[in-house]
Structures are given as C-alpha cells and as structure tokens.
Amino acid sequence: MSLLSLTDxxxxxxxxxxxxxxxxxxxxxxxxxxxxxxxxxxxxxLRTVSGLMHPGSGRVEFDGRDISxxxxxxxxxxxxxxxxxxxxxxxxxxxxxxxxMGAFTVRDPEAVRERMAYGFELFPRLKERxxxxxxxxxxxxxxxxxxxxxxxxQPRLLMLxxxxxxxxxxxxxxxxxxxxxxxxxxxxxxxxxxxxxxALSVAHRGYVLQNGxxxxxxxxxNLRRDPLVRTAYLGxx
Amino acid sequence: xxxxxAVNIRELIRPIGQLLLFSLGSAGVLSALVLVLALILDQTAxxxxxxxxxxxxxxxxxxxxxxxxxxxxxxxxxVYAAIALGYTMVYGVLEFINFAHSEIFxxxxxxxxxxxxxLDHTGLLRSASLGMAYAYLTLALxxxxxxxGALAVTVExxxxxxxxxxxxxxxxxxAIGVSFLLQDVIRLVEGLTTGQFNRIMPTFGNFxxxxxxxxxxxxxxxxxxxxxxxxxxxxxxxxxxxAGLNYLVNATRMGKAIRAVAQDxxxxxxxGINVNRIISLTFLIGGLLGGAAGVLYALKFTRIDPxxxxxxxxxxxxxxxxxxIGNLTGALxxxxxxxxxxxxxxxxxxxxxxxxxxSEYKDIFAFSILILVLVxxxxxxxxxxxxxxx
Numbered sequence: 369m370s371l372l373s374l375t376d377x378x379x380x381x382x383x384x385x386x387x388x389x390x391x392x393x394x395x396x397x398x399x400x401x402x403x404x405x406x407x408x409x410x411x412x413x414l415r416t417v418s419g420l421m422h423p424g425s426g427r428v429e430f431d432g433r434d435i436s437x438x439x440x441x442x443x444x445x446x447x448x449x450x451x452x453x454x455x456x457x458x459x460x461x462x463x464x465x466x467x468x469m470g471a472f473t474v475r476d477p478e479a480v481r482e483r484m485a486y487g488f489e490l491f492p493r494l495k496e497r498x499x500x501x502x503x504x505x506x507x508x509x510x511x512x513x514x515x516x517x518x519x520x521x522q523p524r525l526l527m528l529x530x531x532x533x534x535x536x537x538x539x540x541x542x543x544x545x546x547x548x549x550x551x552x553x554x555x556x557x558x559x560x561x562x563x564x565x566x567a568l569s570v571a572h573r574g575y576v577l578q579n580g581x582x583x584x585x586x587x588x589x590n591l592r593r594d595p596l597v598r599t600a601y602l603g604x605x
Numbered sequence: 606x607x608x609x610x611a612v613n614i615r616e617l618i619r620p621i622g623q624l625l626l627f628s629l630g631s632a633g634v635l636s637a638l639v640l641v642l643a644l645i646l647d648q649t650a651x652x653x654x655x656x657x658x659x660x661x662x663x664x665x666x667x668x669x670x671x672x673x674x675x676x677x678x679x680x681x682x683x684v685y686a687a688i689a690l691g692y693t694m695v696y697g698v699l700e701f702i703n704f705a706h707s708e709i710f711x712x713x714x715x716x717x718x719x720x721x722x723x724l725d726h727t728g729l730l731r732s733a734s735l736g737m738a739y740a741y742l743t744l745a746l747x748x749x750x751x752x753x754g755a756l757a758v759t760v761e762x763x764x765x766x767x768x769x770x771x772x773x774x775x776x777x778x779x780a781i782g783v784s785f786l787l788q789d790v791i792r793l794v795e796g797l798t799t800g801q802f803n804r805i806m807p808t809f810g811n812f813x814x815x816x817x818x819x820x821x822x823x824x825x826x827x828x829x830x831x832x833x834x835x836x837x838x839x840x841x842x843x844x845x846x847x848a849g850l851n852y853l854v855n856a857t858r859m860g861k862a863i864r865a866v867a868q869d870x871x872x873x874x875x876x877g878i879n880v881n882r883i884i885s886l887t888f889l890i891g892g893l894l895g896g897a898a899g900v901l902y903a904l905k906f907t908r909i910d911p912x913x914x915x916x917x918x919x920x921x922x923x924x925x926x927x928x929x930i931g932n933l934t935g936a937l938x939x940x941x942x943x944x945x946x947x948x949x950x951x952x953x954x955x956x957x958x959x960x961x962x963x964s965e966y967k968d969i970f971a972f973s974i975l976i977l978v979l980v981x982x983x984x985x986x987x988x989x990x991x992x993x994x995x
Contacts, residue, residue: 420871439881440874449875456872458865468858469865473877521877
C-alpha cells in the first residue's frame with residue numbers, strides 16, 4: 369500500500385480546471401518530485417493533498433485513509449506535513465513561536481523542546497535568531513525556519529513546495545542536502561520544484577506536470593535522460 | 606527555557622504600567638490643550654461672561670475641573686476599550702467588522718442586571734454585607750460575560766461561518782441583520798416579562814459612594830473632587846481583564862495560535878491548528894470582554910434599554926478604528942483617548958461656548974474623529990495587525 373495515493377483527482381479554482389485527473393503515488397521512504405513550469409498545477413496538487421482545497425472529484429488517500437474531505441488540521445494530525453509555497457512564516461511571531469506553532473498538535477513540552485533542539489542542530493543560524501520576528505529573517509533563513517517548523521510535528525510525509533525558490537546556490541545545496549538527510553532518517557518526501565535539475569538529483573522518482581495533467585512518470589534517472597525533460601525543464605538540447 | 610513558559614508575573618504587570626502611563630499622558634495632553642484654549646477664550650466675551658457670573662477666570666475654572674474630568678474620562682474610556690477589543694480581535698482574524706458586537710454588549714448588560722434584579726427581589730441584596738455585595742456583583746459580571754460570550758460564539762457559527770466564502774460585504778450585512786434581530790429579541794423578552802423595555806441596576810453595596818479626595822477652591826465657592834466606588838470598580842475590572850487578555854494573546858499556546866491565524870489562516874491550518882476553533886475562541890474572548898463591559902456600563906450609568914449598545918458600540922468601533930483596527934494595543938489606547946476626549950468635550954463645551962452648545966453635542970467629537978481617521982489615516986494610529994504583539 370502506498371503512503372500517499374491520488375486517484376483521478378480534479379481540482380478547481382472557481383471555474384478554472386486546475387487539475388485534470390491526477391493519479392500519483394508516493395511510497396514510504398521515497399523522495400518523489402513533481403516538476404513542471406509555472407501554473408502547471410504543482411502547488412495545487414499539494415494544496416489538494418493537504419486539504420487547503422478539496423478535490424472536485426477523485427480520491428486522495430494517506431496511509432490507506434481517504435483524506436479528500438478532511439480539513440487541513442486533521443490531515444496534519446494524521447502525519448502529513450506541508451511546507452507551503454512562499455514559506456508561510458508568521459512575520460510577527462518570533463522564530464521560537466513559529467517553531468512552537470509547528471508543534472501545535474504536540475502536547476508534551478519535553479518533545480517540543482527536543483524537536484526544537486533538533487531543528488537548531490540542522491540550522492544553527494535559527495538558534496541565533498530565536499527571539500527575532502520571522503518577518504525580519506532573510507529568505508534563506510525563512511526557508512530554514514519553514515523546514516524546521518515542518519519537522520516539529522514529525523510528519524511521516526513531508527511535502528515541500530519550491531524550497532529552493534529565491535535562494536543563493538549555496539543555500540539551495542544546503543536545503544537539498546537536508547532533504548536527502550531527512551529521507552535517510554526515514555521521512556518520506558514529496559518535493560515540488562521548478563529547479564528540476566536539483567530535484568531530479570535527489571529524488572527517486574518524478575512526475576512531470578503540464579497544464580494540470582501528468583505527462584511523464586518515471587525514475588529520476590530516466591527522467592534526467594528524457595528528451596522532453598531535458599529541453600523543457602533542464603534547459604539542455 | 607521552556608517553550609510554553611509558565612505564568613510570568615512581569616509579563617502580566619508590564620502592560621498595566623504602560624496602560625496607566627498612557628492614560629496619564631493622554632490626560633496631560635488633553636488638559637494642556639483645554640487650558641490653552643481656556644486662556645485664549647479668557648480674553649474674549651466668553652471669559653468676561655464667566656467672570657461676571659462667578660467671579661472666576663475661565664482658566665481657573667478649567668483647571669479646577671480638570672481632575673474630575675480626567676477620572677470620569679478614564680472610566681468611560683476603559684469601558685470603550687473593553688468593547689473595542691471585541692471589534693478589533695474579530696477584525697484581526699477575519700477582516701470582518703462584527704456590527705452585532707454592540708448587541709453582545711447589551712445582552713451582557715441585561716443578563717447581569719436581570720440577575721441582580723432577581724437577587725434584589727429575594728431581598729438578598731438589601732441585607733448583603735459589603736463582602737457579599739461584591740460577590741453578587743462579581744457573579745453578575747461573570748454571568749453577563751458568560752451569556753455574551755456564548756452568544757458571540759453562536760452568532761458566528763450561525764450567521765457568519767456559512768458566509769465565510771462569500772464576498773466581504775455579505776457577512777457585514779448579515780451582522781447588521783443580527784444586530785437588529787438581537788435588539789428586538791431583547792425588547793421582546795424584557796417587554797414580555799414586565800411590560801417595560803428598560804431596566805434599572807439595583808442599588809446595593811457601597812458602589813454609589815463617592816470617595817472624596819478634597820475640595821478645590823473656585824472663586825467664591827469650592828468644587829469637590831472625588832471618585833465614586835463605581836468608577837474604581839470599572840477601572841480595576843477593566844485593567845485586570847486587559848492585562849489578562851494581553852497575557853493570553855502573547856504568552857499562551859492558544860494566544861499564539863490566534864496570532865498565527867490572524868497572520869496567515871492557511872498556513873496556520875497546516876500547523877494543525879483548527880482554524881474554526883480559533884475563530885470561535887476569538888469571538889468568545891470578544892464576547893466575554895463585551896459582556897463584562899455591558900455589566901460595568903450598567904453599573905456606571907444605572908439605566909439600560911435594548912438600544913443601550915448602539916452608541917457605546919459605535920464609539921468603541923471608532924476607538925478601534927482610531928487605534929488601527931486589528932491592533933489590540935490600538936483598540937485599548939483608542940478607547941481611552943476617545944472616552945477622555947468625549948468627557949472633556951462634554952464638560953467644557955458648554956462653558957466654552959457660553960452655553961450655546963452643551964454636552965449633548967459631545968458625540969460630534971467622537972464621530973468627527975471616525976471620519977478624519979478614515980480619510981487621513983485609515984490604518985489608524987498604531988496601524989498594524991492583531992497578529993502583532995500587543
């Protein structure tokens with residue numbers, strides 16, 4: 369049984385048909401990436417999974433449970449984390465408070481402390497900024513905070529939406545190293561990226577989205593060699 | 606350091622100090638303004654007129670009356686502040702103005718007063734010792750709060766939540782509908798039971814006593830300076846509630862969740878925060894504060910009717926706008942400024958205009974402020990959001 373599976377999912381923004389029958393799976397322990405150009409429906413797919421929007425039709429299952437009608441907070445509690453596009457840092461909550469919010473469902477203060485310490489281990493920079501407002505952090509620090517916050521609930525599946533957006537190359541490397549490391553520790557990852565090269569270098573498998581439809585589905589290695597992917601997403605001839 | 610710190614006394618006391626400082630500051634500024642005005646008017650017919658009648662200059666008259674005006678202004682200011690917080694909290698989280706909040710206030714007032722009237726009928730109030738009198742008043746306050754809080758949560762659930770996805774004007778119209786509905790429900794219930802719409806707060810305890818602070822000489826006579834026990838109760842209760850709210854919003858898990866929801870509802874839900882529950886909590890807190898303000902208002906002004914919420918509600922809304930709607934500190938300060946300004950106007954308008962415009966025109970000031978702020982500084986004085994630390 370797949371950890372996450374979407375079956376013929378259609379999603380709409382008003383009258384705009386954003387997802388036109390998406391079917392995909394993520395197995396436990398995998399890194400799966402979703403690549404595609406702007407407006408292809410990558411973020412919409414994540415939003416439909418995490419309950420920020422509900423599918424018009426089709427089924428979303430997490431760990432064997434139908435979650436297509438559930439509210440986001442309940443989906444989170446089931447173990448599915450979503451670091452949203454644009455990072456979603458609370459600008460006037462401090463770094464500490466942002467992390468506390470990530471552990472909102474965790475009632476044991478000792479566990480919260482431990483996980484926060486783990487986040488600081490991953491991103492020591494955050495510890496230096498602990499009492500600073502989230503809105504005063506740089507883009508890179510905000511992305512670190514978003515990931516650290518996403519880990520506070522210890523999700524079984526972590527969905528990352530464009531973690532490399534707007535970051536300097538050295539930070540992009542760091543973020544992807546951490547993604548790989550988290551996966552080694554057993555976190556399943558669904559990664560949405562415009563930076564297809566980076567995404568395909570860390571992922572096991574990938575899906576290519578175009579205009580709300582999946583056009584390719586293969587291992588990352590095969591996708592890197594695919595002519596369509598090479599010309600359209602990797603900028604190679 | 607623990608992530609969810611235990612009650613921190615300093616965090617609780619600091620805002621009270623700031624509040625008092627701000628109150629004194631705004632009182633000082635307004636007093637100075639009024640005094641300057643009095644000194645100028647002293648040179649005109651207004652000053653002469655007063656001098657002829659009372660053998661005292663306008664400046665002296667003003668100076669001698671100022672302390673009492675400040676005390677009265679603070680009292681009503683804190684009531685406005687407590688109501689304004691209800692508007693501003695809901696606005697911060699939903700960007701929606703709950704125009705039914707004035708009736709939430711009114712229901713709080715009626716429940717509190719009805720309870721005391723019932724106690725009065727049993728004779729308990731008359732025979733009550735001072736301690737019991739305060740216990741009954743506290744009970745009335747708590748009942749008014751509970752009723753208003755429950756009502757606010759219900760109104761949100763029934764009349765606003767189903768409209769959450771609709772255009773922004775729609776829930777606003779619904780709120781106005783709820784406001785009229787509640788007014789008539791109060792009128793109906795109160796009318797059915799006694800045939801009368803209005804209620805009078807029973808007199809008991811020592812609440813009507815004035816504590817005399819001294820007498821100030823004014824020409825041939827003296828002016829008493831005192832503070833009624835009522836005013837002390839109103840100010841104390843309001844300050845305690847406001848400090849409690851400040852603590853709740855800034856230092857507790859639920860308070861942080863309220864701020865998170867106010868800043869970014871979608872991301873908050875991704876944290877596992879049940880957004881609907883936080884919205885209910887916000888209405889509950891606003892309702893509790895509004896209900897308490899209602900009972901305190903009834904204590905101070907004695908007579909209430911089904912429309913009692915209208916003007917205090919509008920003024921508290923003005924206070925919230927003045928402070929920057931969505932901003933908790935702003936609502937607090939806006940309430941104090943507005944209450945003070947209104948009392949200053951009410952006290953000095955008559956004598957400054959030789960009786961041409963009496964205190965009944967004091968509302969001109971409140972609503973001129975509303976218009977001026979909306980035109981020239983729509984983000985208000987503080988101009989930030991409820992998500993901001995208060």
